[in-house]
Amino acid sequence: MILLDGNKTAAEIKNEIAQKVARIREEGKKSPGLVTILVGDNPASQVYVNKKNKTCAELGMISKTEKLDAGISEDELLKLVRYYNDAAEYHGILVQLPLPAHIDEDKVIEAINPAKDVDGFHPVSVGNLVIGKEAFLPCTPFGILELLKRYNIETKGKHVVVVGRSNIVGKPVANLLLQKKEGANAVVTVCHSAAPDLKKFTLSADILIAAIGRANYVTADMVKDGAVVIDVGINRVEDHSAAKGYRIVGDVDFENVAPKCSYITPVPGGVGAMTIAMLMQNTLSAYIKIEEKK
Numbered sequence: 001m002i003l004l005d006g007n008k009t010a011a012e013i014k015n016e017i018a019q020k021v022a023r024i025r026e027e028g029k030k031s032p033g034l035v036t037i038l039v040g041d042n043p044a045s046q047v048y049v050n051k052k053n054k055t056c057a058e059l060g061m062i063s064k065t066e067k068l069d070a071g072i073s074e075d076e077l078l079k080l081v082r083y084y085n086d087a088a089e090y091h092g093i094l095v096q097l098p099l100p101a102h103i104d105e106d107k108v109i110e111a112i113n114p115a116k117d118v119d120g121f122h123p124v125s126v127g128n129l130v131i132g133k134e135a136f137l138p139c140t141p142f143g144i145l146e147l148l149k150r151y152n153i154e155t156k157g158k159h160v161v162v163v164g165r166s167n168i169v170g171k172p173v174a175n176l177l178l179q180k181k182e183g184a185n186a187v188v189t190v191c192h193s194a195a196p197d198l199k200k201f202t203l204s205a206d207i208l209i210a211a212i213g214r215a216n217y218v219t220a221d222m223v224k225d226g227a228v229v230i231d232v233g234i235n236r237v238e239d240h241s242a243a244k245g246y247r248i249v250g251d252v253d254f255e256n257v258a259p260k261c262s263y264i265t266p267v268p269g270g271v272g273a274m275t276i277a278m279l280m281q282n283t284l285s286a287y288i289k290i291e292e293k294k
């Protein structure tokens with residue numbers, strides 16, 4: 001069994017990006033810039049935004065956080081998004097989700113200039129992904145494809161079973177792996193909570209992607225010998241021996257599933273570690289496209 005090391009792979013990708021940014025700076029050009037819009041004081045969102053800013057700084061990119069009061073009106077937020085759509089120093093715009101209940105998330109995402117949609121959530125990005133055109137890929141599915149590619153895991157003709165159909169993980173990763181392209185071209189099955197006998201599907205997976213949000217839900221009897229298992233889940237379970245009183249586990253019962261696998265991602269240190277690296281990649285891609293047009 002080989003561990004798919006997200007930390008190591010993400011570090012490689014970030015290193016490659018840092019080198020590209022350094023070359024851009026050597027040519028006397030401005031750095032790529034990312035603006036993150038954070039509404040309210042959700043502690044998890046603040047942690048994510050801080051990590052994004054720290055990573056931008058490490059890679060030589062500009063970053064800015066617009067911290068807004070939870071009570072901001074939808075109109076004011078839309079105005080701010082439109083301001084950054086035209087702001088030349090920022091090439092990527094990320095609105096940290098979730099937004100407060102009085103704000104329509106779809107409306108805000110749709111207001112982002114698709115050329116700066118580094119989260120890949122705009123309907124234009126989603127549509128381009130589905131029809132196989134060049135698109136900003138949502139960062140977690142992008143990270144999964146990149147892990148498979150960098151470990152030379154064949155996807156062509158393989159049966160991929162995705163458990164979960166969310167718009168941020170399940171649907172986009174299934175659509176990506178379905179494309180008639182290098183690093184994809186798989187036969188894809190998507191399962192969800194209405195699947196009558198989940199095990200019947202998962203047992204036939206050459207590559208099993210679990211994006212469920214339920215701790216240790218995928219057990220050893222659900223996995224074929226030699227399968228590749230990608231665990232997207234991030235779940236807190238009580239653990240009084242841990243300093244914080246909890247620990248993070250995936251959707252896969254790692255201890256019992258890992259011995260059966262050819263490859264498996266750990267949690268933490270697997271898919272989760274890739275997400276910010278892919279955001280940085282999208283920001284650099286946005287920069288290159290926007291600056292090339294000038």
Ligand SMILES: NC(=O)c1ccc[n+]([C@@H]2O[C@H](COP(=O)([O-])OP(=O)(O)OC[C@H]3O[C@@H](n4cnc5c(N)ncnc54)[C@H](OP(=O)(O)O)[C@@H]3O)[C@@H](O)[C@H]2O)c1
Pocket residue numbers: 140163164165166167168169170191192193194195198211212213214232233234235271272273275
């Ligand atoms: N960077 C990262 O690593 C990253 C990024 C995003 C999410 N995550 C983690 O990945 C997990 C999934 O996230 P998400 O946003 O996709 O979650 P989500 O929106 O809650 O979607 C979960 C999906 O799992 C399906 N599901 C739930 N119970 C099931 C069951 N018993 N059998 C089969 N399918 C079942 C649901 O089916 P229905 O559609 O029928 O409800 C749904 O499609 C979470 O743990 C989340 O924290 C990690």
